[in-house]
Amino acid sequence: MTATGLEILLSDPRICLGRRIGLMVNQSSLTASLEYSWEALAKKGVKIERIFSPEHGVFATEQDQIAVGSKPTAGIETVSLYGNSEASLVPDRALLEGLDLIIFDMQDVGSRYYTYVNTLALTMEAVSGMDIELMVLDRPNPLGGELVEGPMLDPRFHSFVGMFPVPVRHGLTAGELAGLYLDHAKPDLKLTVIQMQEWERRMLYADTGLPWIPPSPNMPTVETAAVYPGMCLFEGLNVSEGRGSTTPFQLSGAPFINPMELADRCRSFDLDGVLFRPTWFRPTFHKFAGEEIGAIWLHITNPQLFRPFAAGVAMTAAINSLYGEQLQFLQEVYEFNDTIPAFDLLTGSSRIRTTILEGGEVQDILYSWQEEEGEFRRFKQPFHLY
Template sequence: MKHEGHFSLKICYIIETYTYMTNYFFRFSLCFLVLACQGNTVPQFRVHPSDSNVRLSQDIFYEKVLPTMAGKKLMLATNPSGIGTNPKKIISSFEKHKIRLEHLIGLEHGFLGLEEEFSQTPVTMDSTFNRPLYHIYRIKDSELRELVKEVDYVLFDVQDVGMRCYTYLSVLKRLMDALKNTKTKLIVLDHIHVAMHLPPMGEKMNPKHLNFAGEFPSLLITGMTTGESAIFYNKEYLKESVDLVVIPVEGYKRGMYFEDTGIPWTTPSPNLPMVDSARNYLSLVLLEGVNVSVGRGTQAPFVYFGAPWMTNPEELASKLSTLGNKSYYFSTVYFKPTFGPHKGKICSGLRMNLVRPDYDPMLLAYELIRLMKETYPNDFKWSKGSVNHWVDQLWGSDHFRTAINEGKTYSEFHNTYLSEETNENKRIKPYLMY
């Protein structure tokens, strides 16, 4: 009987061991599978260009439009954010179709998009094309009109950010004004920008504050692409007197974020080198109206902002932490700008870290400056030119500045122009292509 008992215990032990090992192996296999699956679901920040279903307007231009321009004369306004990124292709394609490039239009940051400041002379000679480069903000309207009459086509192709204060829209307006009732055709290659998900926001420009960064008749955030803006301006202000052709981007649906398109970001100006810089610009650009640096001339423009007097920036970051529904956060940083306010000085400040693109840039701009003024009452100042405050020229009126000075909440301020946004949203709808 003793032997039988030992035998039974051994059988039970073997069964228990087998069951344990089976369960262990099952759990190990399950963990392995879970880890393997996790390895295949690494977060994807943006779509790779090779997976993109979006076709750029410049590709359509080279394939379908350029051949129809054979033997014609052309004026070109571009930089490396458009077809200007490949000058050799421009030269070879134009030579193939015997298209004569007569003039170049100089945008704010030059043909290569590298210049920090405006050119001091109206005309320079471009070394890439060996053609005159006319700086549109320096030449007279009458001179520009004579120049456009000398060509068959004006080609406009630059990346914008969907804001009136980004001066490329002012260039487009000046070209269209010059082209009114002429035989010269305007071709605009359209671009998708970082504010495509936003409706028109802000206020229109008060003529008292009119400047080169505010000439286009839209709200601060336009709600339109460059091509849509051209169609809108031609219809609403020029009675369709410009012979206009807009080449749209194919495969894009409004509401897609820029990162979802697979379109590579090509730097349109020195201080928007990254998509994050362009997204942050939508709100941080209004900081150019106060006495801080926005990181111009650093490795992170429109990501860093601060000043030598911004001591204890953690306090400001803490106040800002309740905003944005966790779409962004701010961390402390030290930097030395090589251009703009506080050039060459060590600045303490904050870094804007973008988590999601779906934030309200007008709310952030207002609260950021309001809290900055509250936190540093003895050091904060509104920057002023010879006539107007800079923030008034960016916003379009003195309403933004006076609302903060009067201690109004953002909701109180926003309610003063909410109807203008609603009306503008309805007004532009007929001109939206996506």
Template sequence: MELGVDRFLRNYVDLCKGKRVGLVTNMTGVNQNLTPTIDLFHEHPDIQVTALYGPEHGIRGNAKEGEKIDSFVDPYTKIPVYSLYGSTKKPTKEMLEKVDMIFFDLQDIGARYYTFIYTMAYVMEACAEFGKQFVVLDRPNPITGTIMEGNLVEKDVRSFVGLYPIPNRHGMTVGEIALMYKHEFGIDCEVIVIPMEGWSREMFYDETDLFWIPPSPNTTGMDMCTLYPGTCLVEGTNLSEGRGTTKPFEYVGSPYIEGYRLAKYFNEKKLPGVLARPVSFVPTYQKHKDAVCEGIQLHVTDRRKINSLKTGLTLLETIAEMYPHDFELLQFGEKKTYMFDLLAGTKDLKELVLNGKTSSFIELCEAETEAFNKQRQPYLLYK
């Protein structure tokens, strides 16, 4: 198997000869031997890197979720690093003055809430506006390019956790998404995708010969990534999604929950590919910091059969039924926006959760993913 970055350096370096290069990346931007793309580009005699751009969590991955990041000069290469998760999420004219083309080399995790694909969208918009080339060095979708789950984001709840009408689990690589942005969603910049070789759509990341580097502090491995299209919805509630533990998005709980009782009721649902185990945990930060929480750990028993979104919704529905006076959906800002709506991509789902009727939503999702699958076909690079 060969990553986009390795194929570029082997075959396509002439694309940037005589041009000033910007690079959107972080610690996941490495080649097969774990050498950072920053170093590979900076040390290459035919590549002139003049700017680096960092997404959420920063270029070195040391910032927590939602934490604003300032621009700075990289101490190793002395190249300016412009933050795309600080005062702006879209590169400004000033940020692009010293580049002719921008490369994108970030590892996505396959769920629409994950902000890297929207950083890519904003960079593409800036490239269109200011006449810069955009090049994607493609990487695998870690939870396969075949399985899709979820609904398409509605216009009135679009945000940086759901900017375009794509499902919760999209089954695409970042290169394929970039092509879809251009041809379906109207971001009209010049896009070049350097595809991988040897990646098959049905592969999970650990079925490749690549090393897994967590793209952010809470993306711990394949079980977490597999569950995330469903359990990320927990963030919109007063439950802990396991941040501040060793098993984020696998642990779900709260001080008001009885773990044994929840595990029993959840397992009685007999959902394919998943079992719950009662757990007790103390988050070190975020919701319920330093408080003893009981709840469950979701264990993936068959990752090709599990429907992560149905799993997450069934869990929330069960907790809402068991603890109707304790379970809450969180609001923020002056407009009292529900975070759950932004994650769900619709304002309708929260009432279905509270009233135990999410099965109707799952049926809707099947039709929407089928439509999305047809829409994405022209942009699939790995048949």
């Protein structure tokens, strides 16, 4: 079984003893025996001064883009880093002063959009020059550490769902991303990564032997994480990404979609490792709550061949070609940004949306980021810890 950075630290916590510590965690910060990190550390004599919680809260009780309040966790002062404003995403300097160590321990899902590692990046910037050590307790990338997919982030589209100069599926762990960001943004801090043991880049999450704890409300299974790099794009469309169902992101649809017709169009693209099953569902909340809508369920048949971002882009193009009069690329505020369409923030530029609207060939669109993938595979090698 893979031993996470938390397990390694607990085996010898002397580096933490006698220090003033801030802990950046949520319910995924668990030992292999399902004990929360703050409880396990306390048993080792480690004193936590303050907990910083990410989007969704410590126990992932809040839905996406919902402000999280601050309330104690197990008697420890807890401060939300996801409130009603963009300023809330950054730890207040007054709450950092007096700390000499911040420990980050949350399960990432391997996609550039997922906000926990972006909170880590913002914290690295916040503590720059404060003589505070930042320690990352590393955890597996559930999508493995070999495959990368999608275009690079255009710096002009920098946002809370796009902070790292990486493709959508980056193939790095949180600890490796921290090292990359240290090199990229050059914050003035000491970074320590407590590495895992018994983890290899080829491993998917099922290979680790670790239990999967949903790190956010709509990430219930590892299968959800596997489709997320593509299906998160539907957050930028007037198409349900499956919130309000028991299988978010695997399931998606809209009232104007004929599922059999859309499935046929998606199958025509001959995408590897996935089957498109037409179906219907009724979301209980979020988009189209209470309506029966036509939908597609993604079934992964080969995780090594499946390219989730390509599937999400291809499905978007198919919906546009079949239902262009009804499809909308949403323009409202998304993750505190009110100037750039959410779809563009997620893809990292306006290029894909524009090409889809212009009726570009799907295969040409899917080939358009291959050169960027190759360049990033070479670029990321020095940041590998495993």
